[in-house]
Amino acid sequence: MNSNSSNQVGKNIRRTGFLIVLSYLLIVLIMKVLEANNFFGYSLSSFSNDIFAPPSLKHLCGTDRLGRDVCLRTLQGSSIAIEVVFLAIFFALILGLPLGLLSGYFGGILDKCLSLVMDTIFSIPVILLAVVVAFVLGKGIINASIALCIVYSPQYFRLIRNQTMLIKSETYVEAARVSGADVKTIIFKYILPNVITPLPILLTLNAADAVLVLGSLGFLGLGVPANVPEWGSDLNLALAAIPTGIWWTALFPGLAMFFLVLGLSFIGEELENIFEN
Template identity: 45%
Template sequence: MMLKTGAFLVAFVIIFSALAPVVAPYDPTKKVAEPLSPPSIKHPFGTDNLGRDVLSRVLYGGQVIIGVSLLATLFSASIGFTLGMFSGYIGGKTDRVLNMVMDSMYAFPSLILAIAIASVLGPSPLNAALAIGVVYIPTYFRMARNETLVVKSSLFIEAAVSLGMPRHRIIFRHVLPNLVPSLVVVATINIADAALTESALAFFGYTVTPPTPDWGLDLSSAKSYIINGYWWLLIPGIFIVLTALGFSLLGEGLGERLGKKD
């Protein structure tokens, strides 16, 4: 049930955002009606404080959050997973040094570290993706290292070593395939965390600059109006929740499915 629900939500948000150039009724950056107009047939999600169509901004804003989240996850997974796998297998001084570095990074609150990095790099989707990606490298490192230590003690690894198989070949041919299921589950759940972090960065102005549509940025612009009764300006926040919930359920569902197969 979780897998199907998560897959449905993820597919809905991705398709919803991908079709923005085709189905968005208006230019998301231009005034198209009176400011703060409630939902209507012409504007199903109403208009914001500048008279821009909220539906159009939500459609285009999804492209930013999903793109940044996927890019950040790819970046952090590729670096953290590779380092963790080699660290766990090689061990020794290399393992201790990498563990110290990752523990130091893990000690920082993720959002504060992401804001610090993004503030240095400057506001842009690419810089936000890099900032978020750096924050989650220790997550993949720990997962890959712990899984590698378990696989390393297996009899088939000892047999490969006794046969004189090169270390790099053992890692990529025998260790890596056993870690892929865990990587898929962790990465899927991590996309949900990355989406929430991106929204927070955008809320504080570290992802995009106005008038570029972004769910977090739109929430930031609307915060003083939402509390005064303009409830439809909260719709971008609803889509943030749906995106995070979808990827979380998908990851949990994949974990259960893969666990049953094992």
């Protein structure tokens, strides 16, 4: 495959990823508006007498064991997934970025202590750590976000620390230090702009992984409260119905999770290729 064909494939992948993620963001916006205004007098969380109704014109994705529309519930789950993942990655970045800068710049005992803590957290399997933290904190959107934040913050710390250690020995940083620039100026003016370049790649790949981890927490009953629509918890409830031939309660939440992860992964992989080239 020549370079032109490779570039075209990369553009198509990137475009597809962005379209998928933008579609989810649009869905979240529409659902928020519908919930706020209660359009047509119909509550999105209402129950019906159609228990385990198969997909039809009335219920495009069928209904679950409580008569709730699977399509609407799956769309509502998009809002929770986007909200929790955004908060988790934001918290992880806010925690890992400054600690990585300080650790990489100052070194010494501070670097050893922070590296020991972060490496210890990083060595624990993601799912196991998320389950333990979520169990301790309890259910809730903020608690789930904090659990995911603790899981991913070591990655940002390690990335920023390593980049800072490389850049602080550059000539222009030494020149700024000799010219009398203070530590704050050196870190924020000369080092920070040069260490954040790889962050978009890590952000998108972590976001894709966080969707799966959140789904795992929901599946285990440790994510958000039971009354909040969430794909993982819906998949858990759908397990008992699958042997009876009721497939739609598991299919649509699973597909929603799959396509969101796919879109974020496409963006992350293509960003990685761009920065490598």
